[in-house]
Amino acid sequence: MxxxxxxxxxxxxxxxxxxxxxxxxxxxxxxxxxxxxxxxxxxxxxxxxxxxxxxxxxxxxxxxxxxxxxxxxxxxxxxxxxxSGTGLENNEELTELAGVKANLERYITQEGLQDQITLTNQERGLVVSMYDTILFPRGSAELTPEARALLRQIGRALAGLPNYLRIEGHTDNLPIHTNLYPSNWELSTARAISVVKVLINDAGINPERLSATGYGEYRPVAPNDGEANMARNRRVDIVILKEAYNVTEPHQ
Incomplete structure (x- = not known):
């Protein structure tokens, strides 16, 4: 308007x-x-x-x-x-890990090593725990000849897997202070590296699949309240990581 x-x-x-x-x-x-x-x-x-x-x-x-x-x-x-059965875990991978565990169990039983090597299924993968008494002299990171033969057998069982392998060194809480190993950190790391070298040189595992770390006394599996438990804590673990954990491992 x-x-x-x-x-x-x-x-x-x-x-x-x-x-x-x-x-x-x-x-x-x-x-x-x-x-x-x-x-x-x-x-x-x-x-x-x-x-x-x-x-x-x-x-x-x-x-x-x-x-x-x-x-x-x-x-x-x-x-x-x-x-098991989720989208994160591949059935083929689970079958391979189960086969590796069965083979290692047979070998451990045949050699009478049940008290010195244990196999554990964890969320991150299969863990092969070897106590130091079968690998090293006390307070040393030098592998015995028997230990090298043992690691060759274990390494060959793992060589065909595509999984990353993390080698972890552990000690008890007794302090160490030598020229080579000023603390348990150095000792545990040196032991892990010694195992890595055998897996590379003797078992033929690709170095790109391996890593070594030392935890010293800070990742015990038992209280350090007696020799039996302390012996359990002095160990080297070979961790066969599930492929889902590749996101946490440096890789191409």
Whole structure:
């Protein structure tokens, strides 16, 4: 409707806020698209990080977001449960590990080494624990000839696997202070490296699959309250890592 003199009536536009609102929604959509594209660059590591954070803050895997059971934790000391049959574990891999364990059990039984070598299934993989009495003289990282023969047999059983192998040295809590080994850190690490060298040179395992670490006295499997338990803590573990844990291992 026009006023007299040809003037048009000006209407107050009460819906101008919709323009601002639509701009905000558009910007939010663009933001989330960019964030999604960034996270998709390495979805596996992002999933592992999310699983680790969920365990650290909630005490459980991030269910409902990632595959059941979570992924290998990036937070030290927290490892997600991985049940057989989930998407994280390959049936072929489980069969191979079971076959390796059966072969090693037969060898250990034949040689009468049940009290000196133990096999344990853990979330991270199969762990072959060898007590120091069968490998080294007390306070030394020099392998005995018998130990080298033993490691050759074990190494050959593992040579055909594609899995990463982590060699872990451990000691009891008795202090050591020598020129070669100022502390248990040096002793445990030197022992792990000695085992790695045999696996490479004598068993023919690709060095790219191996890593060595020493934990000193700080990862005991029993209280250091007697000689029997202390002997259990003085050990070298060969950890056959499940392929799901490749995200935590440096690899190409």
């Amino acid at each position: 026009a006023r007299r003199g040809g003037e048009k009536v000006k209407h107050d536009n009460k819906e101008r806020w919709l323009l601002t609102y639509s701009d905000l929604i558009t910007l939010l959509m663009i933001f989330f698209v960019v964030m999604y594209s960034i996270s998709s660059l390495n979805a596996q590591k992002m999933a592992a990080l999310a699983s680790s954070l969920a365990q650290a803050f909630l005490g459980a895997p991030a269910s409902g977001i990632f595959p059941e059971g979570g992924l290998p934790s990036l937070v030290a000391g927290t490892e997600p449960a991985m049940d």
